[in-house]
Amino acid sequence: MHSTPYSVSPQPLMPPQAPTKADPGSPWALVVGVIALVMAALGLLLTTTAGAQICALVRVGDSADPEGDALAPGMFAVLGLVAFVALLVALAPVFAGFDRGRSAGAWVAGALLPWALCFVLYFAMVGFGDDFDEVVRGSALLGFYSASALVLALLIGTILLGIRPGRRWLAHRVLARTAPAELGPEAPGPLRKAPRRFLVSLVLSVLGTCGSIGFYPLSAMGDDPDLGVLLGVLGAVALLFVVVPLALACLGAVRAREGRRGGARLARVLSAGPLVFLLLLALMAAFAGVISLIAPDGQVEAAVLPPGPAVAIGIALALTSLTAAGFVLASLAALADPRSDHYLTARRRMAEV
Structure with missing residues (x-):
């Protein structure tokens, strides 16, 4: 069968060209x-x-x-x-x-x-x-x-x-x-790992938030009359600025893995809030643990947990939130990887042909 003047053969993904003098090097x-x-x-x-x-x-x-x-x-x-x-x-x-x-x-x-x-x-x-x-x-x-x-x-x-x-x-x-074989028609390794990293950060964020909500009433903060309001604000912040954005960023990373640049952009935009607020959650967890060491004696005695375990749990929850932030950073680095950018650019050009 002969091709018509209007038919176009699919273009393969081309390996990157070496930098030229025209490139901003x-x-x-x-x-x-x-x-x-x-x-x-x-x-x-x-x-x-x-x-x-x-x-x-x-x-x-x-x-x-x-x-x-x-x-x-x-x-x-x-x-x-x-x-x-x-x-x-x-x-x-x-x-x-x-x-x-x-x-x-x-x-x-x-x-x-x-x-x-x-x-x-x-x-x-x-x-x-x-x-x-x-x-x-x-x-x-x-x-x-x-x-x-x-x-x-x-x-x-x-x-x-x-x-x-x-x-x-x-x-x-x-x-x-980079070997030419790594720049073929399939998504590169970093881009394939991005959705899983976002998912891990989402799970760690939920665990850290739920653990903090259960930990605060048992620490030296337990007798604070405004603790209920604090826990409500904490849950709302975690849901609106961490959990939901990370879930949508995970979906965006999946779209990026399929060759949609818009998915990568969506994941990047939605990741800014979780990075800031995961640091806030880590700081609050560390605060709840450390306050058991410096609070007045009456407040410490009223706490369910003694100072030692309270500090250990607070630090563990803070590390959980920081680890979740680390997985977000790893996901963003995978989306910005030059091999990922090459793959997304090549897929866009193929769609335009």
Whole structure:
């Protein structure tokens, strides 16, 4: 049978072409973005130090409520330390030439931006207020200036690692060392794993949320008269900003695995909220455990769980939420992988023929 002038034979997926002179091969955006996030990591260390200093100074000072005044800077110090480790772990693969480090670094930096703004507000209120002595205000001013620089560094790193020049240079290198067999008509390995990773993060998020709701009444927070409202807000936040978005992101990743770029975009958009709120859930779980150590004796005695098990359970629940956030980051890195992008681009071109 002869083909008609209007018939078109299907086009196979072509292997990537080597970068040409016309390709934007400059690594400037990637290099500057990585430097910005390294500076952000240093800023996190400084804000962590400032928070720890304020926590220690308030507890040994003449504050009317040393436990209450030390709680916020102590939690900010813990959050800053966790964010510092997360940022370095996310960036590490970049130095080995893997694109997942670029993607994870950009998403971690974006998720930390709201928390960095909270650092700025807290340290500004303490440093420029009159509620504490000069020593505490001096530590708060260190935290304020460090947190302000942190916001700027996170913003620059998020933008430069996410824009096309920041992605293109590293993508060419990744595709250049990829075997042609891995760029065939089937979805590449990273894209096939993305739905399963989203599903694991969804399961861990549900377990962490349900565990926290059951744990709070047994901890030193159990006698709080507003605990019922807190648990209702926690459940609503987890459902609206974590569970539902992750379920839809999982479906979007499935569509992306079938060659639909719109599914990948949907999964990326819906993953921003869970990253921020999973960090909030981890912080609240850690708070519920740590408060058993610093709460007044009467409040500790009223708790069902003694301080030791309460701290252990709180840390375990916090690690559960952080692990769920890690699987979200792994899923996003799989969607942004150059091999996944090559596959989605080739499928779109075949559909347009």
